[in-house]
Amino acid sequence: MIYHLLYPLSDLVSSFNVFRYITFRTIYASITALVICFLLGPWLIKKMQALQFVQPIRTDGPETHNSKKGTPTMGGVLIVFSVLISTLLWAKLTVDYIWMVLFVTAGFGLIGFIDDYKKLVGKNSHGLPGKVRLLAEILIALFISCLLYLKPGFSSNITIPFFKTILPDLGWGYIVLSTFIIVGAANAVNLTDGLDGLAIGPATICFVTYLLFAYFAGNYKIATYLQIPQVTGAGELTVFCGAMVGAGLGFLWYNTYPAQIFMGDVGSLSLGGALGTLAILTKQEIILAIVGGIFVIETISVIFQVGWFKVSNGRRIFRMAPIHHHFELKGWAEPKVIVRFWIISIIFALVAISTLKLR
Numbered sequence: 001m002i003y004h005l006l007y008p009l010s011d012l013v014s015s016f017n018v019f020r021y022i023t024f025r026t027i028y029a030s031i032t033a034l035v036i037c038f039l040l041g042p043w044l045i046k047k048m049q050a051l052q053f054v055q056p057i058r059t060d061g062p063e064t065h066n067s068k069k070g071t072p073t074m075g076g077v078l079i080v081f082s083v084l085i086s087t088l089l090w091a092k093l094t095v096d097y098i099w100m101v102l103f104v105t106a107g108f109g110l111i112g113f114i115d116d117y118k119k120l121v122g123k124n125s126h127g128l129p130g131k132v133r134l135l136a137e138i139l140i141a142l143f144i145s146c147l148l149y150l151k152p153g154f155s156s157n158i159t160i161p162f163f164k165t166i167l168p169d170l171g172w173g174y175i176v177l178s179t180f181i182i183v184g185a186a187n188a189v190n191l192t193d194g195l196d197g198l199a200i201g202p203a204t205i206c207f208v209t210y211l212l213f214a215y216f217a218g219n220y221k222i223a224t225y226l227q228i229p230q231v232t233g234a235g236e237l238t239v240f241c242g243a244m245v246g247a248g249l250g251f252l253w254y255n256t257y258p259a260q261i262f263m264g265d266v267g268s269l270s271l272g273g274a275l276g277t278l279a280i281l282t283k284q285e286i287i288l289a290i291v292g293g294i295f296v297i298e299t300i301s302v303i304f305q306v307g308w309f310k311v312s313n314g315r316r317i318f319r320m321a322p323i324h325h326h327f328e329l330k331g332w333a334e335p336k337v338i339v340r341f342w343i344i345s346i347i348f349a350l351v352a353i354s355t356l357k358l359r
């Protein structure tokens with residue numbers, strides 16, 4: 001909004017010319033989201049405590065989690081709120097990609113909010129029925145995927161990491177793939193959010209990576225040089241990613257070990273949904289599996305654990321899945337697991353960025 005209000009006045013006030021630059025607006029979108037988190041965080045923690053929106057702890061989990069009983073949850077409302085406000089303030093609102101990614105962020109956040117609310121108020125640990133939640137996620141992802149597919153000039157080719165010249169055209173199959181990526185990313189982040197800062201750390205690292213991807217895809221010279229798909233308007237998604245990075249750091253300030261608040265499904269689903277949508281809009285779809293490698297590993301650990309449990313009549317591969325619990329049960333202190341997963345996440349991000357140079 002600030003761009004639309006102040007940039008037109010740059011003839012009168014020359015310093016307003018700065019609002020035309022994506023880099024400037026990205027930095028201030030990040031700072032704005034961070035400040036909102038710092039201002040509202042303490043109030044939200046007290047509010048959730050007063051409303052008794054606190055996390056029930058399952059008895060079948062690692063014993064170290066029992067001390068977490070009573071920790072406020074649904075802190076994801078702070079992430080979603082600060083990202084929405086900051087993006088609406090600093091992004092160019094005539095770019096449809098901004099509304100698409102905000103729609104998914106808010107839509108998945110609402111699904112998570114309803115799930116959390118039913119768990120906490122309904123006192124039933126299941127929340128929304130799994131099928132209903134999955135259907136709602138698929139409908140939102142499908143809507144955006146169809147909207148994108150029908151957008152004039154949209155390409156249904158996908159980018160294959162390491163192979164720049166191979167750009168298979170999936171046709172309407174792109175709608176299926178992008179729906180799968182958005183829903184899959186949301187649920188992968190959701191599974192990962194099982195230790196203090198374990199989801200928000202890697203998610204923030206992913207948003208920094210897609211901040212770069214969005215800027216490169218939206219810049220004709222850079223996209224041509226790197227031989228990546230040039231996506232007109234994708235550069236504005238850099239501002240959204242900046243807001244997400246600011247919100248992520250702001251939430252981490254309270255979610256770091258020992259957590260004062262958990263993000264809840266409202267946070268994990270909105271973060272993952274946004275990440276999946278960014279992968280689609282920037283035409284960097286498959287590389288999300290590398291950027292979000294930690295989320296992939298966590299999800300695969302569950303698939304293998306449950307699958308092996310079934311085929312081997314009750315035997316387990318890991319001491320407990322997702323894999324972060326396996327390391328906890330091996331005796332790693334929680335902060336050790338968390339920071340090591342962050343380090344691995346940074347390595348994944350660096351490898352993903354390096355593939356842009358590889359031809």
Ligand code: 57M
Binds near residue numbers: 061190194196264322
């Ligand atoms: C999402 N939720 C956390 C918090 C967070 C199929 C199976 C793998 C499903 C999985 C599951 O229940 N996943 C749900 C993970 C929960 O966190 C809440 O959920 C929100 C995210 N959606 O924001 O509100 C617990 O995680 C801990 N936590 C922190 N700090 C944080 O910042 O310590 C969360 C955020 C919180 C808190 O203890 O209560 C979760 O773990 O449930 N199930 C599991 O992950 C369970 N694994 C399991 O059953 N493994 C089995 C089979 C099914 C694979 C096996 O290995 O044999 C584990 N989780 C729990 N207990 N709670 C282990 C048992």
